[in-house]
Amino acid sequence: MEKVKPILYIVVPCFNEEEALPQSHVQLSKLVDGMVERGCVAQASKLLYVDDGSRDGTWEIIEKLSEESSLVAGVKLACNSGHQNALMAGLAAAVEHCDIAVSIDADLQDDINVIPQMVERYKDGCDIVFGVRKERKSDTWFKRTTANLFYGLMKRLGVSTIENHADYRLMSRRAMLALLDYKERNLFIRGIVTKLGYKTDCVYYDRSARIAGESKYPLRKMLNFAIDGITSFSVKPVRLVFMMGVLFLIIALLMLIYVLTAYFMGRSVSGWPSLFLSVWLVGAFVLIGLGVIGEYVGKIYTEVKNRPRYNVDKKVGL
Numbered sequence: 627m628e629k630v631k632p633i634l635y636i637v638v639p640c641f642n643e644e645e646a647l648p649q650s651h652v653q654l655s656k657l658v659d660g661m662v663e664r665g666c667v668a669q670a671s672k673l674l675y676v677d678d679g680s681r682d683g684t685w686e687i688i689e690k691l692s693e694e695s696s697l698v699a700g701v702k703l704a705c706n707s708g709h710q711n712a713l714m715a716g717l718a719a720a721v722e723h724c725d726i727a728v729s730i731d732a733d734l735q736d737d738i739n740v741i742p743q744m745v746e747r748y749k750d751g752c753d754i755v756f757g758v759r760k761e762r763k764s765d766t767w768f769k770r771t772t773a774n775l776f777y778g779l780m781k782r783l784g785v786s787t788i789e790n791h792a793d794y795r796l797m798s799r800r801a802m803l804a805l806l807d808y809k810e811r812n813l814f815i816r817g818i819v820t821k822l823g824y825k826t827d828c829v830y831y832d833r834s835a836r837i838a839g840e841s842k843y844p845l846r847k848m849l850n851f852a853i854d855g856i857t858s859f860s861v862k863p864v865r866l867v868f869m870m871g872v873l874f875l876i877i878a879l880l881m882l883i884y885v886l887t888a889y890f891m892g893r894s895v896s897g898w899p900s901l902f903l904s905v906w907l908v909g910a911f912v913l914i915g916l917g918v919i920g921e922y923v924g925k926i927y928t929e930v931k932n933r934p935r936y937n938v939d940k941k942v943g944l
């Protein structure tokens with residue numbers, strides 16, 4: 627592994643990005659050329675565009691760019707597989723050829739000028755460098771509030787994520803290999819990378835508006851992503867069902883006292899005590915039953931995901 631002049635691949639997932647890609651490419655190629663000239667990264671560094679089954683002319687643009695310049699490589703996915711999967715495909719393709727990879731969105735909302743800083747951090751010994759945005763001013767009010775709510779919830783559910791970090795990050799080769807060992811289908815990469823355990827650092831930037839075209843993350847995709855994020859990392863929602871069952875049982879017991887006093891004081895209609903109590907009791911048992919089953923389903927879920935159990939950082943004397 628070359629540390630002084632690493633081979634850098636910039637991995638860019640693209641879904642229907644024919645409007646943004648040409649402009650993004652100009653900026654990215656200028657950046658990489660500059661870094662090569664300054665001797666910051668190796669000559670063999672590349673831009674790797676992953677076409678995530680676009681229905682517009684994105685792939686044609688990528689093909690043309692790669693014919694024109696040896697700086698460009700492309701991967702085309704057979705159909706739209708989603709941002710996270712496209713990113714994994716890009717990293718899997720890159721890992722054989724590079725020492726470090728930076729993943730970034732095609733719309734360049736993230737400031738590419740901090741990439742040299744990321745590389746510096748790598749040279750200082752970090753395996754993962756997160757790009758963190760300073761503020762979310764450029765996002766719409768809706769996106770900002772929903773994102774804040776979501777990350778707040780994730781935190782309370784015990785999923786570790788880096789606040790205000792999306793999928794703009796640098797990874798060393800061994801970090802990529804470790805990430806690729808996560809074989810699960812419900813991907814939430816930004817939750818996994820914090821689990822790898824390698825040395826990490828952050829660089830900060832201002833997020834700008836999309837360069838061209840419109841967001842490829844409509845509300846439907848955003849919701850799916852959020853649900854994946856929660857359910858792939860936490861079984862707390864299941865525990866919540868169980869706890870609700872316990873709570874209902876407690877209420878049922880309180881009701882028992884209430885109903886019995888009402889009954890003995892002659893303040894109840896015939897049939898009411900039994901009916902009233904059974905509503906709470908049955909509700910409690912159903913919820914507890916669901917919670918117990920859920921707990922097992924949760925265990926099966928983590929087993930079938932077949933995640934790696936550990937990730938070795940260093941070895942000596944071998």
Ligand code: UDP
Binds near residue numbers: 639841
């Ligand atoms: N993207 C993708 N597949 C999809 C949706 C999006 O590869 O199914 C890519 C898209 O081309 C962009 C990145 O994911 O490079 C982020 O999408 P976008 O910028 O539209 O999301 P937003 O910034 O609005 O959250």
Ligand code: MG
Binds near residue numbers: 733735836841
């Ligand atoms: Mg964007």
